[in-house]
Amino acid sequence: MTTVTAPQRSGTPLTFVGADETPIGSRVDQVPDAHTTQSPNGILMESNNPFGDVIHSYTRRQAVDDGVLVDLSQNEVTRQHWKYPVACTAAVWASIEAATGHDGNDVCGILHDVFTMAKLAARRAQEGERDVKFTVLIAGARCQLKLNIGPGDTLDPVLTLMMPNED
DSSP states (O other): OOOOEEEOTTSOEEEOBOTTSOBOSSBOOSOOOTTOEEOTTSBEESSSSTTOSOOOOOOHHHHHHHTSEEEOTTSHHHHHHOSSOEEEEHHHHHHHHHHTTSTTOOHHHHHHHHHHHHHHHHHHSOTTOOEEEEEEEETTEEEEEEEEEEEOTTSSEEEEEEOTTOO
């Protein structure tokens, strides 16, 4: 059973107890066992992670499999511009697909334009900046995009193209 000590509005602390009926979550002067850790203020925690156990995770691979992200890494134009994996959101991909066929536009040409403008914006970005916003012409229309540079599923760098309001 998980136990917690929480203050009530009246100021009297509420103490929850474990299965052995001993109060936990309060200040202790004992060394925690192998399954608990003691925080700097003396509170026993049952997990080694101060944020608790992971409830749910959603990987980049799952997002690609679900269609939330579109993997662009296998495209030759992508490999010419970037050495890291690149994906875009479904909204960005829809904009690219809608522009193909108009005035001779194709996916490779649009990606070349997008990547060129993204690189120029990344060069102007502040050190440590993870989101780079830029404007590119797609089929003659100005399109605001954002390039996120961050860790992937294995913590290696990955790039994600998205609309400015996406995260």
